Amino acid sequence: MILLLWAPKLYALTPVYNLDEETNIYQPVADIRVTTEEGGIYLSEIYSGRPIILTLVYTRCAGVCNPLLMRLKENIELIDPKREFTILVLSFDPLDTLEDMQGMAKRFTLDEDPRWEFAVSREIDKLNRSIGFNPVRAGAKRQFDHEALLIGINRNGLITKKLIGLRNEAALGAMIVEINDVFVPSYPLPDNKRSFSCFNYDPATGKNSPGWGLLVLSLPATLTLLLVLVIGINSNHEHH
Amino acid sequence: MMERTTLARTTSIWIIAILLLFILSVVLGIIMRLSQGGVISQSPVVFYSQMTTHGFTMIGIWFVAGMVGVNYLMQRYVSAPVKSNIFALLFTIIGVVLLWVTTFVGKFHTGWTFLYPLPFKIAWAGWATPLFFVSLTILGVGWLVWSVSLLMAIFKKYSITRALAWQHFGKNPSFETPPFILITVITLIGVITCLLAAVLLIVLFFAEYFSSGTFVNDPLLMKNLTYFFGHTIANEMLYLGLATLYELFPEVSGRPKWKTTWYVALAWNCTLVFILTAFFHHMYMDFVQPESFQIVGQVASYLASLPAAVVTVFSVLTLIYRNSIRWSLTNVLYFMGVAGWVIGGLGAVIDATITNNLVLHNTLWVPAHFHTYNAMGNVLFSLAFFNWAANRFAGIGESGGANRLKIALLLVGGTGFLLMFYLGGAYSIPRRFNIYPMEFSLAASFARIAAVFAAVYLAAVLIFFWDILRKCLKLLTYSR
Amino acid sequence: MSDKHEFILVLFLLLAALVAIVFVYVYLSSGAKSSQKEDGKGLNNTQRFWFFLLLTAALFIFASFTIPKSPYYLFEKESPSRVVFVAAQQYYWALSSEAIGPGNPGAGEAIELKRGELVEFRVTSLDVNHGFGIYDESNNLIAQTQAMPGYVNRLRWKFEKPGTYKVLCLEFCGLAHAVMRASFTVR
Ligand code: HEM
Ligand SMILES: [Cu+2]
Numbered sequence: 001m002i003l004l005l006w007a008p009k010l011y012a013l014t015p016v017y018n019l020d021e022e023t024n025i026y027q028p029v030a031d032i033r034v035t036t037e038e039g040g041i042y043l044s045e046i047y048s049g050r051p052i053i054l055t056l057v058y059t060r061c062a063g064v065c066n067p068l069l070m071r072l073k074e075n076i077e078l079i080d081p082k083r084e085f086t087i088l089v090l091s092f093d094p095l096d097t098l099e100d101m102q103g104m105a106k107r108f109t110l111d112e113d114p115r116w117e118f119a120v121s122r123e124i125d126k127l128n129r130s131i132g133f134n135p136v137r138a139g140a141k142r143q144f145d146h147e148a149l150l151i152g153i154n155r156n157g158l159i160t161k162k163l164i165g166l167r168n169e170a171a172l173g174a175m176i177v178e179i180n181d182v183f184v185p186s187y188p189l190p191d192n193k194r195s196f197s198c199f200n201y202d203p204a205t206g207k208n209s210p211g212w213g214l215l216v217l218s219l220p221a222t223l224t225l226l227l228v229l230v231i232g233i234n235s236n237h238e239h240h
Numbered sequence: 241m242m243e244r245t246t247l248a249r250t251t252s253i254w255i256i257a258i259l260l261l262f263i264l265s266v267v268l269g270i271i272m273r274l275s276q277g278g279v280i281s282q283s284p285v286v287f288y289s290q291m292t293t294h295g296f297t298m299i300g301i302w303f304v305a306g307m308v309g310v311n312y313l314m315q316r317y318v319s320a321p322v323k324s325n326i327f328a329l330l331f332t333i334i335g336v337v338l339l340w341v342t343t344f345v346g347k348f349h350t351g352w353t354f355l356y357p358l359p360f361k362i363a364w365a366g367w368a369t370p371l372f373f374v375s376l377t378i379l380g381v382g383w384l385v386w387s388v389s390l391l392m393a394i395f396k397k398y399s400i401t402r403a404l405a406w407q408h409f410g411k412n413p414s415f416e417t418p419p420f421i422l423i424t425v426i427t428l429i430g431v432i433t434c435l436l437a438a439v440l441l442i443v444l445f446f447a448e449y450f451s452s453g454t455f456v457n458d459p460l461l462m463k464n465l466t467y468f469f470g471h472t473i474a475n476e477m478l479y480l481g482l483a484t485l486y487e488l489f490p491e492v493s494g495r496p497k498w499k500t501t502w503y504v505a506l507a508w509n510c511t512l513v514f515i516l517t518a519f520f521h522h523m524y525m526d527f528v529q530p531e532s533f534q535i536v537g538q539v540a541s542y543l544a545s546l547p548a549a550v551v552t553v554f555s556v557l558t559l560i561y562r563n564s565i566r567w568s569l570t571n572v573l574y575f576m577g578v579a580g581w582v583i584g585g586l587g588a589v590i591d592a593t594i595t596n597n598l599v600l601h602n603t604l605w606v607p608a609h610f611h612t613y614n615a616m617g618n619v620l621f622s623l624a625f626f627n628w629a630a631n632r633f634a635g636i637g638e639s640g641g642a643n644r645l646k647i648a649l650l651l652v653g654g655t656g657f658l659l660m661f662y663l664g665g666a667y668s669i670p671r672r673f674n675i676y677p678m679e680f681s682l683a684a685s686f687a688r689i690a691a692v693f694a695a696v697y698l699a700a701v702l703i704f705f706w707d708i709l710r711k712c713l714k715l716l717t718y719s720r
Numbered sequence: 721m722s723d724k725h726e727f728i729l730v731l732f733l734l735l736a737a738l739v740a741i742v743f744v745y746v747y748l749s750s751g752a753k754s755s756q757k758e759d760g761k762g763l764n765n766t767q768r769f770w771f772f773l774l775l776t777a778a779l780f781i782f783a784s785f786t787i788p789k790s791p792y793y794l795f796e797k798e799s800p801s802r803v804v805f806v807a808a809q810q811y812y813w814a815l816s817s818e819a820i821g822p823g824n825p826g827a828g829e830a831i832e833l834k835r836g837e838l839v840e841f842r843v844t845s846l847d848v849n850h851g852f853g854i855y856d857e858s859n860n861l862i863a864q865t866q867a868m869p870g871y872v873n874r875l876r877w878k879f880e881k882p883g884t885y886k887v888l889c890l891e892f893c894g895l896a897h898a899v900m901r902a903s904f905t906v907r
Contacts, residue, residue: 022819022842025803158799183796185527186873189844213461216444220436220468221516228429231392232400284895351892357869358848361810363894459849459868503768524790525851525890526866527873531792538787542779550775557746565750579743583736590732593782594790599724599861602851602890666721666729668861670853670890673898679859679886 020147021162023132028157029054030130032123034090035098043088046117047153050084051179053172054151056133058093059100060142067166068148069108075169076115083176089118092128092135095142096120131159152179244715247312247322252633252712254308254329255626258301259705261336262619265301266701268294270694276676277687285364287674288349295352296339300379302614303473304332305622306480307383310424311390312629313487317421318397324389331382338375342368351672353470356462359445370449373442380442384435391428394421404512405505417500423483426512427476433516434472441465460528464519471519475544478581478613479511481621482552488628489574494566495559504555507547514544524597534594541592549585553578569643570628576651577620584612587662602672605665608658615697616654626708634711649700656693660686722860791863795876800840804831804904806887808843808850808867810894813887813902831904835882841875843867850900851890857883864890879906 031044046052055072057065069089076087091101101118105111110118121127128134135146152161152175161178163171177184268290275282282290307328314320342348346368350358359369394403398417401407403425405417444462447455490497498504520537523529556578565571587609591600600606631637669676669683676683721729806813807820816826833839843852845867852875853864865875879885882905889900 019819019821019823022803022805026800026840154799156799160799181797181799183793183874183876185531185792185875186871188528188871213458213464216440216461217464217468219440220433223436224429224433227388227432228391228400231388232395232403235392235395284898288892288895349895353892355849355891358892358894361848361894459870463849463868503772506772523866525864526868527792527875528868528871531790534790534792535783535787539780539783542783546775546779547772557742560750561746562749567750575743575747579739582739586735586739587732590728593786595786596724596728598791598863599722600728601864602853603861662729662732666725668722668725668855668859670888670898672892675898677888677898677901679855 020132021164024130024159024162026158026160028130029151029153029159030123030126031157032121032127034088034119034121036117036119037098037102043153044157046086046088047155047157050086051155051181052151052153053085053087053175053179054131054153055087055089056092056128056135056146056149056151057089057104058091058144059096059104060093062141062143064146064148064166069104071166072150072172073108073110075172078169079173079176083180085115085176085179087116089116090124090127091120092124092133092146093142093144094122094124131162150175152176154179154181244718247315247320247325248629248633249716250322250325250329251308251312251629252715254304255629256709256712257329257333258305258308258622259626259701259708261297261301263698263701263705265294265297266694266698270691270698273687273691273694275674277684277691278675279688279691282674284674285347285349288351288672289343289347289364291672292349292351293340293343296343297336298614299352299470299474299477300332300336302618302622303383303477303480304328305626306427306477306484306618307386307390309484309622309625309629310427310480311386312625313420313484314390314393314424316487317418318393321386321389321393324386328382328386331378335375335379335382338371338378342372342375346371348372353466355466356445356457356459360449373445373449376438376442380435380438384432384439387428387431387435391425391432394425394428398425404509405500406509408500408502408505417505418487419498419500419504420483420487422500422505422508423479423486426508427479427483429512430472430476430479430515434469434476437465437468437472441469460526463523463526464529467519467522468516471522472515474610474614475515475518478618478621479548481577481618481625482548484625485552485556485574485578485621488625489556489571490559492566492568492571492574492628493559495563498555498559504551507551510543510547511545514540518544518592521592521597524594525601538592538594542589545585545589549582553582569646570624570631572643572647573620573624573627576647577617577624580616580620580654581613581618584609584614584617587612599668600665602670603665604661604669604671607671608661608665611661612658616650616658620650623704627704630708630711633715635714636711646700646703649696649703653693653695653697653700657690657697660690660693722856722858722862725860791865791875795838795878798838798876800838800876802833802837802839804833804839804841806841806843806852806867808845808847808852808889808893808900810847811889811896811900813852813889813900815887815902815904833879833904833906835906836878836880838876838878841865841877843873843875844871845869848893849891850893853888853890855886855888856881857885859886861890866891882906 029043031042033040033042055068057069098120101120102111105116105118110116131151133149135144138145147164148166150163151159154160161175163175174184174187272287272290272294274280275287311320311325346365348364348368359372362369398421402415402417403421405422407413407415441462444457448457486498517536517540520533521541524534524537556575587605590596591605591609664683664686667680667682669680805816805818805820805826807826814820814826815831816824816829817831818824820826841852843865847869850867851864852867854862856862863875863877865873884903884905887902889897893900
């Protein structure tokens with residue numbers, strides 16, 4: 001009875017985070033064939049070697065694609081080079097050619113970087129279905145309405161993490177850990193903007209680093225230590 | 241000879257007040273068990289208000305009981321503070337009264353841990369939340385001033401390093417720190433630390449309360465601070481009791497005083513360091529806490545408790561074993577208290593092991609072990625001191641009287657009451673359930689049996705109270 | 721009572737009994753006036769040193785043996801085949817195969833898991849702290865994690881026995897804490 005009484009409250013809940021990030025988790029990505037500079041290759045041939053950070057863009061994008069790549073490039077540079085991954089930048093626009101994508105790589109000066117691959121594919125719809133990506137054609141200028149999406153794929157071809165929107169290096173770091181099959185037993189919700197968080201996720205080490213909260217947490221002991229020193233030193237002892 | 245100092249009189253007022261509050265809280269405990277057993281029917285709000293009151297009052301009184309004992313015995317070594325003692329007495333009384341008003345009139349019922357953000361999900365009178373924090377502030381200020389003044393009194397005579405007995409780590413120390421001073425200093429430092437954690441916690445609560453939504457706390461930090469305060473004070477208050485044991489036990493038994501040796505110094509210095517991180521074991525099931533903290537929690541839980549326990553048990557047992565001992569109520573209580581403390585500690589160490597915690601956390605195993613080292617450990621330490629002090633106040637020696645009866649009632653009542661908690665824990669019955677779901681078919685029976693045994697325990701407490709009250713009143717009325 | 725709980729209880733009772741026996745024995749010995757010891761000296765300093773060393777070593781061996789079995793490392797090398805999203809709210813559990821939010825309150829969804837498959841529970845709270853405790857058909861607590869607002873805790877588990885499992889709240893969350901529950905089935 002009490003349960004029924006409280007159930008309606010649930011529908012009043014405010015959005016906590018982008019739920020789409022939690023779709024398709026641990027589901028296999030469609031093993032499509034993509035074309036890169038080196039020729040045709042199946043996704044499985046890529047991820048069985050190194051896990052993939054897959055990002056979907058198109059070269060004529062006047063919206064989020066360029067900032068997404070820019071951000072990704074910057075963040076990757078902050079990340080522990082020991083962790084393995086391939087960043088696969090794949091066009092979801094059938095009009096893009098491999099040359100278009102190579103041009104894009106050049107523009108971002110990523111054409112020489114061995115970790116980055118730029119590619120096109122004829123099976124893009126199959127891929128989109130398997131990862132829950134739904135770009136919508138918008139207007140006459142061959143533009144798409146789409147979200148900034150990163151898909152993390154582990155060595156077994158499973159989606160282990162999704163990031164939607166322009167995200168910081170901490171989120172990216174979490175993804176890289178996750179595609180390398182390192183189990184992190186917890187993560188903060190992306191909208192968690194609370195004061196004095198105890199830990200910040202540090203992509204450089206793949207570990208949590210102290211946040212302001214830890215300082216607060218160590219304050220009682222520090223203050224006590226100071227207090228003890230002050231009282232102890234200022235007291236004149238009667239010596240024996 | 242009767243003692244008529246202000247310290248003695250203040251101490252006797254403390255003792256009476258603590259025992260009165262103890263009786264009331266035990267009655268609340270029995271009512272809770274009856275309610276869980278289905279013997280009486282209470283609304284959840286009433287039940288949880290009682291639970292909050294019971295938990296907080298118990299922690300409060302046994303903490304101050306330890307402080308009272310330490311403050312009183314301290315006069316043997318240094319000039320013991322009196323003013324801050326009276327100050328703390330007043331603040332404690334005001335704080336407790338306000339607390340009882342918030343829980344019984346305001347129906348505030350977050351449990352004694354008031355885990356963020358529960359105090360803000362108001363299911364009680366709106367004024368109860370701020371008043372609750374006000375009462376905490378009053379208690380905190382009173383106790384902080386008191387503990388700092390005790391520490392200052394010691395530091396007037398002993399330097400920091402001597403108070404911590406560090407000279408005992410070298411060869412042939414030229415100066416011996418009395419064990420009582422060592423343990424008291426170690427404990428007071430811990431007490432001040434956890435009281436400061438409480439201050440921070442209260443500040444953060446108030447900040448959010450008055451910010452009207454612009455300042456939001458991090459639940460992980462708040463949980464850490466909560467147990468930093470809650471766990472640590474629950475632990476330190478036991479060590480206050482132990483300090484009095486180190487002072488009185490050999491003396492009352494008619495044996496030579498204990499000496500501080502390198503391993504005694506080491507064990508207690510371990511406690512000082514490790515106790516500050518042992519509270520992490522309350523967050524094993526919070527997977528958001530980094531793993532390194534969890535591991536530190538497990539290791540620190542062992543290192544904070546075991547060395548001190550081993551050294552104490554060692555000292556107590558070797559003092560008695562095949563020696564002629566002058567047994568009296570005081571040292572019997574201390575002796576039983578050590579056994580209770582150790583048994584409760586074993587239950588705690590089992591639970592402080594992460595893999596076990598997965599299936600024990602927040603089951604009745606938790607109240608089982610902490611009631612063991614409180615109701616059958618720390619309470620007995622303090623009762624021992626009360627009994628010893630009351631005899632002094634009344635100017636009489638250790639008396640026989642109803643001792644056997646008291647001890648038997650305590651033992652039987654306590655053991656039966658606790659066993660029901662342990663069984664409940666082993667049957668996975670959750671703690672803090674006002675009524676038990678049908679699936680736990682034995683839970684209500686356990687609760688009813690526990691209520692009966694707890695009543696037996698209460699009977700012993702009443703006899704103690706009567707006996708001690710008479711003696712304390714003798715002192716208080718005499719001086720008038 | 722599960723085997724693990726039984727083991728814990730028996731271990732504890734044995735240890736408690738041992739302590740009680742030692743204390744009673746020592747108490748009874750105190751009458752005998754055959755004391756030949758010097759006061760307070762049982763072992764000499766070297767013996768004490770070794771005793772301490774042994775104790776510390778035993779502790780560390782025990783810790784290094786138990787810590788790897790902690791829930792944070794459970795099935796960490798495997799990929800789960802199922803995710804169950806859990807959102808706790810005063811006084812209600814929402815369990816769903818899809819992420820829980822305004823579009824999917826997760827209410828009333830029947831969760832069915834397969835025997836032996838690796839399940840990952842992603843547990844959070846929408847208000848206060850709650851405790852996500854999983855009970856098997858014989859009402860044994862088999863695993864748990866806390867539900868904390870702002871964070872998602874991930875608990876991985878394989879259910880070997882088919883049946884109906886219950887979820888109870890294991891962190892005090894307010895007046896209806898004891899009736900906050902849910903269930904799921906394993907086939
Ligand atoms: C015979 C005497 C006692 C009885 C009958 C008793 C009974 C109880 C009961 C029934 C509960 C609630 C258990 C649950 O979670 O379901 C409880 C909780 C508690 N008790 Fe006692 N208790 C006694 C003595 C003590 C003592 C001596 C202490 C000293 C510290 C103490 C401290 C607490 C605390 C801190 C809680 C937790 C409250 C909370 O969950 O917020 N109790 N007690
Ligand atoms: Cu709950």
